[in-house]
Amino acid sequence: MTRDEANVLSRRLQIHLERNHFGLCHAIIEEVEEEQKSRGRDDGKIYAIAEIPHVDLVTVSLLEKRRGLIYIKDLEGMTEEDLLKIDGFGSKRVAKFMKQLARARKRNEEIELVGRP
DSSP: OOHHHHHHHHHHHHHHHHTTOHHHHHHHHHHHHHHHHHTTOOSSOOOBGGGSTTOOHHHHHHHHHHHOOOBGGGGTTOOHHHHHTSTTOOHHHHHHHHHHHHHHHHHHHHHHHHSOO
């Protein structure tokens, strides 16, 4: 999914959530999941920051809204110091996120080596 597609999807979900149309939100999410599977995207890897296990919504929101970071690949070359420059990111949040990111990257590397988990 491209960044533009993700932005459109995010806006669609936001509109329906604001109107309490939770059933429509579930339908949209299921539609996207099916589309991703049909594209062969269901390889078990983690691509989006929001998919990283145990990353809280505040962290995802700060990365997306303050820096436009959506995918793990968007973080390439960023250091802990770079993350500390983001408003809302303190040393504890950075340390916790870096551990979660390292686990996600390790999982992706293992999948590349041996296939699905």
